[in-house]
Amino acid sequence: xxxxxxxxxxxxxxxxxxxxxxxxxxxxxxxxxxxxxxxxxxxxxxxxxxxxxxxxxxxxxxxxxxxxxxxxxxxxxxxxxxxxxxxxxxxxxxxxxxxxxxxxxxxxxxxxxxxxxxxxxxxxxxxxxxxxxxxxx
Amino acid sequence: xxxxxxxxxxxxxxxxxxxxxxxxxxxxxxxxxxxxxxxxxxxxxxxxxxxxxxxxxxxxxxxxxxxxxxxxxxxxxxxxxxxxxxxxxxxxxxxxxxxxxxxxxxxxxxxxxxxxxxxxxxxxxxxxxxxxxxxxxxxxxxxxxxxxxxxxxxxxxxxxxxxxxxxxxxxxxxxxxxxxxxxxxxxxxxxxxxxxxxxxxxxxxxxxxxxxxxxxxxxxxxxxxxxxxxxxxxxxxxxxxxxxxxxxxxxxxxxxxxxxxxxxxxxxxxxxxxxxxxxxxxxxxxxxxxxxxxxxxxxxxxxxxxxxxxxxxxxxxxxxxxxxxxxxxxxxxxxxxxxxxxxxxxxxxxxxxxxxxxxxxxxxxxxxxxxxxxxxxxxxxxxxxxxxxxxxxxxxxxxxxxx
Numbered sequence: 293x294x295x296x297x298x299x300x301x302x303x304x305x306x307x308x309x310x311x312x313x314x315x316x317x318x319x320x321x322x323x324x325x326x327x328x329x330x331x332x333x334x335x336x337x338x339x340x341x342x343x344x345x346x347x348x349x350x351x352x353x354x355x356x357x358x359x360x361x362x363x364x365x366x367x368x369x370x371x372x373x374x375x376x377x378x379x380x381x382x383x384x385x386x387x388x389x390x391x392x393x394x395x396x397x398x399x400x401x402x403x404x405x406x407x408x409x410x411x412x413x414x415x416x417x418x419x420x421x422x423x424x425x426x427x428x429x
Numbered sequence: 430x431x432x433x434x435x436x437x438x439x440x441x442x443x444x445x446x447x448x449x450x451x452x453x454x455x456x457x458x459x460x461x462x463x464x465x466x467x468x469x470x471x472x473x474x475x476x477x478x479x480x481x482x483x484x485x486x487x488x489x490x491x492x493x494x495x496x497x498x499x500x501x502x503x504x505x506x507x508x509x510x511x512x513x514x515x516x517x518x519x520x521x522x523x524x525x526x527x528x529x530x531x532x533x534x535x536x537x538x539x540x541x542x543x544x545x546x547x548x549x550x551x552x553x554x555x556x557x558x559x560x561x562x563x564x565x566x567x568x569x570x571x572x573x574x575x576x577x578x579x580x581x582x583x584x585x586x587x588x589x590x591x592x593x594x595x596x597x598x599x600x601x602x603x604x605x606x607x608x609x610x611x612x613x614x615x616x617x618x619x620x621x622x623x624x625x626x627x628x629x630x631x632x633x634x635x636x637x638x639x640x641x642x643x644x645x646x647x648x649x650x651x652x653x654x655x656x657x658x659x660x661x662x663x664x665x666x667x668x669x670x671x672x673x674x675x676x677x678x679x680x681x682x683x684x685x686x687x688x689x690x691x692x693x694x695x696x697x698x699x700x701x702x703x704x705x706x707x708x709x710x711x712x713x714x715x716x717x718x719x720x721x722x723x724x725x726x727x728x729x730x731x732x733x734x735x736x737x738x739x740x741x742x743x744x745x746x747x748x749x750x751x752x753x754x755x756x757x758x759x760x761x762x763x764x765x766x767x768x769x770x771x772x773x774x775x776x777x778x779x780x781x782x783x784x785x786x787x788x789x790x791x792x793x794x795x796x797x798x799x800x801x802x803x804x805x806x807x808x809x810x811x812x813x814x815x816x817x818x819x820x821x822x823x824x825x826x827x828x829x830x831x832x
Contacts, residue, residue: 298571300579332580332697358602358701360594361648362585367566370585378584378591380696390581390696398648403602420583 297369300418306333308347313419316411318352320387321345331387350385352409353426357382361398381407381423395424433716438530439673439680439832440794441666442474445787447627448661448779452549459491460504462546466664467505474666475677476540483511483532483541483667485525487783491550511538518568518818519730520688521545522663522787523825527686529667539672544664547782568819569694581694589732590655592695592820594647597735599701601649603750608649610753611734612640614769615653615776617761618731622773624763624804629659629779640734654734654776661781663791670832679798685717685828695820703743706815706824710744713813717828721745724828725808726796727767728789730817731774740815741769744826763804771796771804786816790827797831 302310309332312319321330323337324344336343359379365371366378377393379401393401394410407423414420444466457465463486471478484507486497493500498512511532515521522545529541567588569577581587597611619635622628635653643652673680687709692698714721721744729740738752746767747755759767772778772792775785793812795801801809809831816825 298566298578298582300583301573302579303574306579332576358595358599358695360591360598360650361645362591363645363647364590366585366588366591366647373585376585378586378595380595388696390584390586390694392584403598 299414299416300420302418305335309333310418312349313411313421314413314417317349318383318409318421319347320350320383320385322348329385329387331389350383354381354383354389354407354423356401356403356405356407357388358403359393359401361401377401379423389421391421391423393424394422400425434527434530434534434683434686436682436684436830436832437670438533438667439670439682440526440829441476441668441673441676441680442470442678443663443665443791443794444469444473445627445663445791446548446661446781446784448629448659448781450629450657450659450779452660454548456549456551458550459546460501462548462662463490463501463544464505466544466546466662467542470542470544470664470666473677474668476666476668478505480540481505481507481542482509483529483538484509485513485515485529485541485543487515487517487521487525487545490546509538511541517816517823517825519732519783519786520816520818520823520825521783522790523814523816523827524688526665526667526683526790526827527688527825530683530686533667533669539669541667542664543667544662545783545787546662547784548660548662577694581696586694586696589820590647590650593733593735594650595695596701596739596821597649600735600739603702605753607753608641609637610756611654611738612637613756614734614737614761615640617765618770618774618777620762621771621804622777625772625778628773628777629657630773630777650733650735656732656775656780656785659779659781661779661784663784663787665787665790665794678800680832681794681797682830682832683827684830685713685715685719686826687712687716688823688825690823693819693822698821703749704739704821704824706740706817706826707743709824709826710813710815713826713828714745717830719811719828721813724811724813725768726771726793726806726812727769728771728793728812728814729769729774730786730789730815731770731776732780732817734776736817736821737769737774739821740817744813744815763806768806771801771806789814789816793829797829
């Protein structure tokens with residue numbers, strides 16, 4: 293039995309993030325009070341708990357903070373992506389994003405590696421934020 | 430810091446089922462398993478079941494997903510003055526012990542049963558709908574609005590393997606690559622498992638090379654660095670030190686505890702090279718008035734090799750980044766100079782659900798009470814125990830002292 297891959301289902305709070313991805317923009321929340329950058333999207337800042345959060349467009353680039361290569365699928369529906377490079381990417385503003393690396397040889401991945409956003413639209417209208425190694429230096 | 434525990438509450442007895450990979454016994458309802466465990470643990474302690482006035486349970490008992498303490502009280506016929514249902518994953522058993530001890534020291538109750546049942550339940554004798562496979566993914570929630578559902582599960586970041594692997598990658602990237610140190614933890618614990626007839630890996634020693642040549646599951650973690658799920662169950666009884674003096678076994682006082690939580694998913698952890706057990710251990714040792722080096726044994730939650738390595742460091746047995754050298758330089762077996770997971774750990778004993786984390790508590794009590802038979806330590810008065818839930822999400826620590 294195979295089931296479809298689980299897909300993100302936006303909430304009213306997170307919708308601006310997904311709307312940004314659909315326009316090939318990475319939008320991240322910024323706290324107007326304590327200046328923290330916030331991801332995933334929340335109703336309140338996880339540093340000072342204010343609700344004064346604004347949406348800012350940030351550079352669609354980052355570095356690999358950590359990763360693993362799943363040699364076995366983490367769930368059956370991900371079997372087609374094995375070996376799947378599951379990564380945490382640190383964006384320039386410092387927030388951490390769960391993603392997968394595409395167009396990447398698992399043997400070439402290293403922590404600290406520069407990566408650029410890949411916007412992957414889905415049939416359901418949701419665009420996934422994946423990353424690939426940045427070109428050049 | 431507040432007064433903390435003073436040793437007025439003790440573990441008086443326990444029961445532990447033999448973990449098995451392929452359960453061949455008669456399936457029992459979760460409630461029945463819980464009642465069986467309670468009865469056996471109370472008998473071990475020498476306490477009349479009618480004296481129970483507190484319980485700690487964890488997770489889901491099968492028949493009920495909420496109102497579990499009241500259901501258990503009703504089922505066992507207890508009138509309770511204290512009841513807790515913990516939701517701290519693998520840290521729950523350690524969390525049960527200190528909550529029970531605190532409640533007893535506060536005078537809220539006198540006899541607390543803490544149990545974790547994890548044997549198969551019988552199939553209902555009528556057709557049932559299969560559970561919605563999309564409702565949960567391992568320990569992650571796939572319900573709408575759950576951060577895991579929206580930002581992690583769709584990328585395959587689910588279950589435990591990839592999260593712990595990402596901890597290991599970050600750790601080794603910063604402090605150096607010595608996979609043999611991780612493998613030595615597994616091998617040393619396997620030596621202890623081979624002295625424990627109840628362990629799933631009893632009679633099956635493993636070398637460092639065996640570990641490193643087992644299949645890679647999620648880089649850099651190999652299959653033998655990952656805990657073995659199995660069935661089982663365990664329970665302990667916590668009571669007042671005063672009462673315990675009249676009982677069958679050496680009382681094991683709960684003299685220190687700590688607990689710390691920071692995240693659900695490692696992506697959002699403050700730092701992947703330090704773990705919540707640090708603050709938990711610091712509080713536990715300070716409360717007990719002992720230094721890490723003074724304990725006779727450590728029973729460290731070990732869902733993965735990397736969990737033990739990080740727990741050794743963050744609990745203060747060596748400095749940050751020195752864990753690999755520490756493991757190379759010490760013998761972690763029950764015969765060694767740093768007895769760590771003397772029952773084999775969950776990596777050697779098996780992980781029967783929450784009873785896996787309970788196994789670390791039970792082993793510390795067993796050793797302190799001098800009931801560890803072929804693997805009994807010579808010095809067995811003082812133990813440090815850790816519990817870990819989620820992916821280094823929530824960790825608890827205990828210091829136990831024999832009276």
